[in-house]
Amino acid sequence: MLDKVRVRTWAPPGHVRTPSYLRGKIGEVERTLGPFGNPEQLAYGLRADPLALYRVRFRMGDVWGADAERPEDVLEAEIYAHWLEPV
């Protein structure tokens, strides 16, 4: 089971639902959802692989560093399994 995860720093072309501002950031899995079809395939009418979808919780301080408005606030986003690596 995933716990602490890092968002991959890939930058592929095309339809991707992993926001740039979270790439390379470390967070914790808040809950596991899915499986849902991979949107990177669905967007092009391809047969989509079912993927787990993780709600990942990031500390604002880990996302924005010293510029964070209040480092203890949190941000949660849904990230597909293939975009996450264990830390």
Next chain:
Amino acid sequence: MPHDHHDHDELSPSGHPYRADQDGPLSYWQVMEIAVRELMIEKGVTTAEAVSAQIEAMDARNPAHGAAVVARAWVDPAFRARLLADGSAACAEMGFDVGPMRLIAIENTADVHNVVVCTLCSCYPRNLLGLPPDWYKSRAYRSRTVREPRKVLSEFGLELPAGVTLRVHDSTADMRYLVVPARPEGTADLSEADLAALVTRDAMIGVGVAKAP
């Protein structure tokens, strides 16, 4: 001038300039939509009536649906627990279909305030709240709500106390989010319908709180 059509420097009777007509050329996607719709009607796949009925159904969805869900959660602890555990199933119980997108309900408490944004586009729980407001789709709201959410909330008139943790939900994929605002003080005697009237659209996005009675 060949005829007495007014020019656009004139002012209206109320003293404001006339706004230019919005009849520029159709965009690529507008032409595509018209072409596909007309072809489908010609080929008998759908009818103009069915298209109009679907548009009416979309327009009929409005924040009163979400407000009814929130009010039920305030008065019925078992429903509240089911809503927080599985938002879609709880809404379906009340007759609100949330469609193919799954709903997550997130609750504001004395210690936590939630706000929803979709940085990638404009994902929104339309079946419960209707069409999103224009500002929700603006680049300013979408980019600033993850970067400086407290400042954004203060511009909506909501100053979060320092002791409250802010939780920003970026609706990046398959889930949709409904904020369950805290029940206002002094509402112990109100009916479920009267409570629902206190639940604003902005409170369910998280840029506001429920109204005081």
